[in-house]
Amino acid sequence: MGSITIQGRVPLQGTVVIQGSKNAALPILAAGLLTSEESFIGNCPHISDVFRMLRLMKSIGCEINRQTDGYTVDASRVSRESVRLTGEAVAGMRSSICLLGALVGICGEVIMEPPGGCAIGARPIDMHIEALTKMGVTFSFQNGMMRAVAPELHGAEIRFGKKSVGATENCILAAVSAEGKTTIQNAATEPEVSSLCHFLTQCGAEIEGIGTEELTVYGGKKLYGTRFTVPADRIVAGTYLMSCIGTGGDVFLEQAPAADMTAVILTAARMGGKVWAGEEGIYVQGPIRPLPVPFLKTGSYPEFPTDLQSVLLAVETVGDGETIIEETVFENRFRIADDLNRMGAKIEVCEGNKAIVQGVPYLKGANVTACELRGGAALVTAGLMARGKTVVNDSSFIYRGYENICRDFRELGARIISG
Numbered sequence: 001m002g003s004i005t006i007q008g009r010v011p012l013q014g015t016v017v018i019q020g021s022k023n024a025a026l027p028i029l030a031a032g033l034l035t036s037e038e039s040f041i042g043n044c045p046h047i048s049d050v051f052r053m054l055r056l057m058k059s060i061g062c063e064i065n066r067q068t069d070g071y072t073v074d075a076s077r078v079s080r081e082s083v084r085l086t087g088e089a090v091a092g093m094r095s096s097i098c099l100l101g102a103l104v105g106i107c108g109e110v111i112m113e114p115p116g117g118c119a120i121g122a123r124p125i126d127m128h129i130e131a132l133t134k135m136g137v138t139f140s141f142q143n144g145m146m147r148a149v150a151p152e153l154h155g156a157e158i159r160f161g162k163k164s165v166g167a168t169e170n171c172i173l174a175a176v177s178a179e180g181k182t183t184i185q186n187a188a189t190e191p192e193v194s195s196l197c198h199f200l201t202q203c204g205a206e207i208e209g210i211g212t213e214e215l216t217v218y219g220g221k222k223l224y225g226t227r228f229t230v231p232a233d234r235i236v237a238g239t240y241l242m243s244c245i246g247t248g249g250d251v252f253l254e255q256a257p258a259a260d261m262t263a264v265i266l267t268a269a270r271m272g273g274k275v276w277a278g279e280e281g282i283y284v285q286g287p288i289r290p291l292p293v294p295f296l297k298t299g300s301y302p303e304f305p306t307d308l309q310s311v312l313l314a315v316e317t318v319g320d321g322e323t324i325i326e327e328t329v330f331e332n333r334f335r336i337a338d339d340l341n342r343m344g345a346k347i348e349v350c351e352g353n354k355a356i357v358q359g360v361p362y363l364k365g366a367n368v369t370a371c372e373l374r375g376g377a378a379l380v381t382a383g384l385m386a387r388g389k390t391v392v393n394d395s396s397f398i399y400r401g402y403e404n405i406c407r408d409f410r411e412l413g414a415r416i417i418s419g
């Protein structure tokens with residue numbers, strides 16, 4: 001599973017280029033199945049979740065070719081009758097579910113294992129199933145497999161009870177192939193949902209309300225191939241931004257998508273960071289010691305992202321006072337609190353979804369273990385801030401979302417090495 005070793009207490013300094021977005025690339029690759037011609041998808045991050053998605057797409061006959069800065073996707077040989085998705089790539093990755101929305105649009109039958117993903121909560125797929133059922137898909141479950149049959153998809157009126165990024169994306173993917181109009185109310189407005197819509201409209205789909213909570217998709221249009229560039233990853237940028245705040249550094253995050261990071265930038269400013277954001281990226285100067293954030297709640301976009309809650313928690317362990325964080329999206333996102341406490345932090349988790357952090361002057365290096373992607377990255381940040389040596393075990397979780405976190409932090413002057 002690998003490990004990362006860090007000698008901490010070096011303020012991060014310099015420039016790092018932000019990789020392409022994982023959460024945008026995965027559904028866009030799946031959307032490549034819907035076009036009648038080859039598409040080129042550029043700036044895909046080189047991360048294990050993207051490799052898994054490509055393996056899955058290849059396993060059903062999709063032709064994928066790696067180019068200098070992306071992949072060509074040609075789905076002309078994918079069966080129009082039945083496809084079967086099994087194995088570690090499905091079970092180990094939540095995003096394999098977005099293949100369902102794309103595939104029910106082009107084949108009559110999809111058989112797949114229920115998707116896996118990071119252990120950050122129950123992560124059910126009831127909203128995906130409910131929405132696709134309304135569009136004409138029939139589901140059955142047997143021997144641990146899910147079977148979706150869709151002789152014909154039709155438009156529907158979908159109203160989600162709560163916001164879900166994945167269910168919104170799946171619905172859009174199915175709706176572009178369905179005959180007629182689909183409306184999606186209470187749609188997730190995350191920038192990655194908009195990126196998927198932009199890719200599809202570039203291919204010829206008709207989607208109204210992009211970036212809002214009410215989307216209208218006029219389905220059944222022929223989709224052509226296109227060239228599309230995946231935007232930079234706001235979560236990776238946010239991780240490095242928070243790490244700069246935690247180490248009192250001075251960093252330029254080249255290509256960071258500042259316009260999509262307002263809540264994070266405002267939070268960084270509340271923590272005493274000086275932030276200048278522009279089209280080329282974000283410049284950030286960390287304070288001598290982070291200021292505490294009296295209360296912060298995660299939420300759907302445009303609120304503070306749950307994916308950056310762990311790194312915020314790690315940084316506020318050395319904040320100059322008390323910080324209270326409430327997690328509202330996933331129930332299991334404070335699993336790193338025990339490891340941070342072993343590094344000298346004072347975190348109390350109450351009612352499962354609230355962490356009360358009493359900032360301490362410094363953390364001490366320790367042997368810790370990643371249990372999931374974002375928590376693992378936050379432990380690396382804690383190691384960068386800590387006195388002495390930190391080893392983060394099971395680092396393979398981190399490579400699901402970060403191309404090369406050691407290289408990136410080394411470029412910023414950190415003493416960090418994998419192994």
Ligand code: UD1
Pocket residue numbers: 022023024026094095121122123124125126127128129162163164165166167188192306307329330331
């Ligand atoms: C996506 C992101 C993930 C991010 C999350 C929230 C990708 C690949 N992953 O995950 O990084 O943390 O959005 O911004 O884009 N829910 C249900 N039933 C469902 C679907 C979801 O109850 O059928 C619940 C979830 O358990 C969770 C909440 O809805 O509590 C939001 O989840 P969702 O937005 O669907 O997350 P993902 O799409 O899995």
